[in-house]
Amino acid sequence: MIAERLSRIKPSPTIAVSTKARELKAAGRDVIGLGAGEPDFDTPDSIKEAAIAAIRRGETKYTAVDGTPQLKAAICDKFHRENGLDYKPEQVTVGTGGKQVLYNAFMATLNPGDEVIIPAPFWVSYPDMVLLAEGEPVAVPCSQNNHFKLLPEDLEAAITPKTKWLILNSPSNPTGSAYSRAEMKALTDVLLRHEQVWVLTDDMYEHLVYDGFEFVTPAQVEPALKDRILTMNGVSKAYCMTGWRIGYAGGPAALIKAMAMVQSQSTSNPSSVSQAAAVAALSGPQDFIAAHNAVFKQRRDLVVERLNTCPGLNCHRPEGAFYVYPSCAGAIGKKTPDGKTIKSDGDFVTYLLEAEGVAAVQGEAFGLSPYFRISYATATEDLEEACTRIKRACEALQ
Numbered sequence: 001m002i003a004e005r006l007s008r009i010k011p012s013p014t015i016a017v018s019t020k021a022r023e024l025k026a027a028g029r030d031v032i033g034l035g036a037g038e039p040d041f042d043t044p045d046s047i048k049e050a051a052i053a054a055i056r057r058g059e060t061k062y063t064a065v066d067g068t069p070q071l072k073a074a075i076c077d078k079f080h081r082e083n084g085l086d087y088k089p090e091q092v093t094v095g096t097g098g099k100q101v102l103y104n105a106f107m108a109t110l111n112p113g114d115e116v117i118i119p120a121p122f123w124v125s126y127p128d129m130v131l132l133a134e135g136e137p138v139a140v141p142c143s144q145n146n147h148f149k150l151l152p153e154d155l156e157a158a159i160t161p162k163t164k165w166l167i168l169n170s171p172s173n174p175t176g177s178a179y180s181r182a183e184m185k186a187l188t189d190v191l192l193r194h195e196q197v198w199v200l201t202d203d204m205y206e207h208l209v210y211d212g213f214e215f216v217t218p219a220q221v222e223p224a225l226k227d228r229i230l231t232m233n234g235v236s237k238a239y240c241m242t243g244w245r246i247g248y249a250g251g252p253a254a255l256i257k258a259m260a261m262v263q264s265q266s267t268s269n270p271s272s273v274s275q276a277a278a279v280a281a282l283s284g285p286q287d288f289i290a291a292h293n294a295v296f297k298q299r300r301d302l303v304v305e306r307l308n309t310c311p312g313l314n315c316h317r318p319e320g321a322f323y324v325y326p327s328c329a330g331a332i333g334k335k336t337p338d339g340k341t342i343k344s345d346g347d348f349v350t351y352l353l354e355a356e357g358v359a360a361v362q363g364e365a366f367g368l369s370p371y372f373r374i375s376y377a378t379a380t381e382d383l384e385e386a387c388t389r390i391k392r393a394c395e396a397l398q
């Protein structure tokens with residue numbers, strides 16, 4: 001019964017880790033889950049109230065397929081205000097989460113064999129979405145020495161006549177690394193020379209940056225490329241709205257129209273109530289973002305410092321998001337107290353879970369080993385306890 005196309009993909013490994021941690025917890029184990037990709041803060045009240053008001057006003061019907069005029073106007077204002085980008089409503093699309101927007105983009109543009117360059121480590125869904133759309137993901141490894149960022153020469157070398165998209169994700173899931181203006185310009189300079197290559201920039205973690213880091217997006221850094229850039233963003237992370245499922249993008253009108261066509265034959269409009277909430281998120285008070293960031297920054301510093309005291313681990317301090325991506329190279333080849341050899345980052349995270357009840361995600365899932373991802377979007381005291389346990393586990397390796 002099952003279509004062949006499904007044999008090309010796998011279930012999300014990050015969701016698998018969260019599920020396993022939940023199962024162990026339900027069975028009575030003391031587990032600290034560091035796998036989740038969502039803020040532990042609740043959706044701000046001003047946003048919830050806007051949703052309740054929308055329900056009371058009767059905004060409970062179908063809307064325009066790819067977004068209400070009110071939400072598109074709020075998105076145009078956001079792009080103008082925060083990114084210096086002028087998009088018209090017909091150059092903006094809204095989907096059920098950033099995930100649907102990406103999916104629409106690939107379904108609307110990829111022909112069999114079209115290549116999509118994906119800097120590794122990458123967010124787990126990019127390659128599988130490309131495969132579902134019959135494209136070819138081309139992973140380009142980005143080394144820890146360059147803070148997991150794509151080098152212009154590696155981009156140049158990866159481009160072929162079949163390259164259709166380059167995906168950029170800054171700040172990144174899973175590393176938290178973000179491109180400075182100069183680093184981004186070096187990449188857009190390469191793209192100016194390759195007219196067949198479009199850029200899909202996933203700016204989901206735009207607001208989650210620390211230490212005064214200045215976020216930049218490619219269309220702002222190189223306006224000459226704007227006609228071949230899809231600038232994707234969403235309310236899930238910065239506004240603590242993962243469950244509301246609203247993502248959006250700005251790009252050339254013909255692409256936006258094609259993406260709406262995909263959506264019109266799959267889900268139609270995103271939830272009308274969530275769209276009203278997203279208007280409030282983008283247009284209302286933004287002060288809670290800085291308050292959350294102060295907590296995230298403190299947690300990042302705590303986790304980086306504590307992990308760097310663990311034998312065998314080495315953790316770089318990222319600019320943003322709520323992840324760190326430590327190397328566990330020094331643990332590979334060692335033996336656990338019950339005599340198992342750690343051969344991979346998968347073995348390492350299994351050991352952390354079994355020996356100490358700490359759930360992290362193996363780097364293999366993100367396309368660069370031997371590393372693992374920790375999400376620090378969890379209570380500070382749980383993070384402290386998790387770091388104590390990780391250190392104990394590393395010290396017990398021989």
Ligand SMILES: Cc1ncc(COP(=O)(O)O)c(C=O)c1O
Nearest residue numbers: 037097098099123173234236247
């Ligand atoms: C880099 C990145 N892009 C996109 C998404 C999807 O966001 P949404 O929950 O809005 O679908 C995520 C969620 O984890 C992400 O980490």
